[in-house]
Amino acid sequence: MDINRIGLIGYGKIGRALAAHARELGLEVAFAQDPVAQADDVKVVAGPDTELYEGVDLVIECATRGALAESLGLVLERTNLLCFSLTAFSDDALLAQAKEASQASGHSVFVPHGAILGLDGIRDGRQAIEEVSITTTKSPKSLGLNPAGYTEPTVVFEGSTRDACAAFPRNVNVHAAIALAGIGFDRTRSKVVADPSVSTNTHRIVINGNGLAWDMTISSFAAGGVTGAYTPLSACGSLDRIVRTGGGFSFV
Template identity: 30%
Template sequence: MRRNIGLIGVGAIGNFLLKEINRDKAHGIKIESVLVRDRRKYESLQSEFNVTLYTELNEFLCSNIDIVVEAANVEAVKTILPKAIKEKDTIIISIGALADEYFRQHVLHLANIHQHTIYLPSGAIGGLDLLQNAQTLGTVKEVSLTTRKPANSLVDHAIMDEVVVFEGKAADAIKQFPKNINVSIVLSLAGIGIDKTKVTIIADPHVDKNNHQVEIKGDFGSATFSIKNNSLPDNPKTSYLAAMSILGTLKRINGNVKIG
């Protein structure tokens, strides 16, 4: 069965998905509809990727789509998700929106009432399957994330040595660095929550990639994951793995074998 996708956002990740899914004709999935603000700006997408453009959310949701994929930003999630989840299963990459407890509970309630699913791709990190399994009995005791990024992505002045720019809980990390630490929220939701997940953010002038180290401790034992992210070839500000995690999520949803 083919799944028809409705895409929100045509930035770096949106363009990656259009190329990988429609241009390369990924098996079993196709982007049919794209929601944009300015139709004229993105008119060429219709012929290039054989999609239909929409500027109105209601028309977009009523189009021939089975699942909505958000690849825009936190503001788009807060505006669009409550409506989208009433009508369709939805994948979101701007997971920082779910740091807001009231908003998170609201959309989860809507998903339950309307019997639709919110999918949260792992983004730029890994190990979430292990963390979720370890937390099945509620016995994970500690989860910490240390993120090391190129200094110029975190501070606006030159530094010679690494500097810890944040140390605290995930709930505060996403408030101070809303565009830099989405990974802390998906990690928190998979594990022990945003108030118990510890986050350290380091600005390092000697690295050119984003590095994430996740440490988990509990009754199961302990685990450590270290991830160094390459950027998208077409956009140095976007994680390649984050973009691939959406594509991977779509393929797993559509597959007959579920791993993990």
């Protein structure tokens, strides 16, 4: 895919890592849309700007599910989109809009593997997959909960991934990615555990199906905020794959 100029929605941890990596790849970072971020290495705008979207080959959303919902249609009419706040797609109307706008415009929606591994394999096997469950264990603080209320590991959510996305929109993007790649938001089962003794983000993904049984545990260190240390590296790898290949509704 011919990517020369990119724009960012969200200029926090992932956005800044991607901007630095994009410059290393020789790409121009045309803007960062962020209502609060300050930067002297990129033009910062506070809200959606269709002229700016028009002028880039790829917009990368790494902000919030609200920001993705607000910008998705405006972006896809004009250019390609890589998005990280995947819990937004638990809203079926937004997911349908993404697929329809991508088809109508010919622009691509890229779903990154983000904090986990194996999204491509889950996508490939989706017809054979019968059951998917994901358990995420994080510190109460990382889940946005008051640490004083948790003295031992506590299940704070158990149910469908669709409901998990509503309950913990900033923390279950991994669940949303797996639901999107696999058997959907209602059949994918989610559990969230608040554990005061951990400083890691751990995701255990158990998948069973016709001729397959997978059990993956992925841990990364929570380097402050909601995003583990691995995700910015993974995001840069996804950008590499888009620049090299890309197209359609792809998992990168």
